[in-house]
Amino acid sequence: MHRETRRPDGTRIHYTATGPATGTALTLIHGWGCDRGDFDPIVKHLPPEVRVLAVDLAEHGxxxxxxxxxTIEEFARDVAAVLAAESVDSAVVAGHSLGGAVAVETARRLPDLVTQVIALDALHYLSLFPAQSEEDVQALLQPFxxxxxxxxxxxxxxxxxEGTDPSLVDSYIRKMASVxxxxxxxxxxxxxxxxxxxALREVAQPIVLFAVRSIITQEAIDRYGDRFRIELVDLGSHHFPVESPAETAKLLAGEL
Structure with a gap:
């Protein structure tokens, strides 16, 4: 079911609710420039008894x-607004790319509600996720x-x-460039x-990262391997949830 909740600042957050209205909610958060529709094929492969909430972050979808x-903190409030609207009292929060950061921040904001964080090729990009200097921030943003x-x-x-279907790459570029x-x-x-x-210093909930084997660096594994569980996958590109929905659903279901 397609639903909407409105935050006090007027932000309108749209989301999709699937499955039973009670029980632990698997909350799905898309990456930057993407939307909740990326998860539709995955939801079809999840067990029907799983309660799923797929969220469009502000100005996405x-x-x-x-x-x-x-900020990532403000996006986490978008997710928190959906959980409140659905009267959720227990949630596993899963996010792809930027959505992984939002999932961690949601867990920090809601320590008594979020039981686990699942990151889908997120959290390990060292040019983004550790604290950056102002010079590094500007260097990242200037080309954009x-x-x-x-x-x-x-x-x-x-x-x-290497080997990623060029038509898929072009489709991701078109979609994300239109954010x-x-x-x-x-x-x-x-x-x-x-x-x-x-954020990680304050998050006590378990975190698992499913990272693309050919993309993650050993430096990232060494830096974060003792803070969250890292599972390497060979399911496609950074956008493997879109490319391998059945396999991604299996990963998610295995964590519930």
Whole structure:
């Protein structure tokens, strides 16, 4: 069922509710420039008794907002608003890419409600997730300010291992390049300014990362391997949830 909740600041968050109305909710959070529709094929492969909430973050998909604050913490409040609207008292929060950061932040915000975090090729990109200097933040954002489409192509191609179907790469580029502005660029800035290490110090819930084997670096494994469980997968590119929905559903179901 397609539903909507409105936050006090006027932000309208759209989401899809599937499965029974009670029980632990598997909450799915898309990546930057994407939307909840990416999870539709995955939901079809999940057991029917699983309660699923797939969320469009502000200015992604159908959700709309003219707020002035674009941080990972604010996106976590989008998710928290959906959980409140659905009267959820227990949730596993799973996020892809930027959604993984939002999932961690949601767990920090709701320690008594979120029982586990599942990250789908998220959290391990060292140019994004550890705290960045202001110089590094500006260096990351400058190409997007000068040539958004070109920088977007470079980002998608960097997450597409050799052998990735070129038509899929092009489809990701088209989709992500059309993210609504200025929210899209401001959301990327919010991600670049997020301090994951600080968040991890406060999150006690277990975290598992399903990372693309050919993309993750040993440096990232060494840095975070003792903080969350890292499982390497060979299911496609950075966007493997779209490319391998049945296998991704199996990973998610195995954690519930």
């Amino acid at each position: 159908d959700s709309r907002s003219d707020r002035g604050t674009w 300010r000068e040539d958004f489409a070109g920088a977007m192509r470079g980002m998608v191609e960097a997450g597409s291992p 609504r502005q200025p929210g899209g660029l401001l959301a990327l800035e919010g991600l670049a300014r997020w301090d994951m290490d600080a």
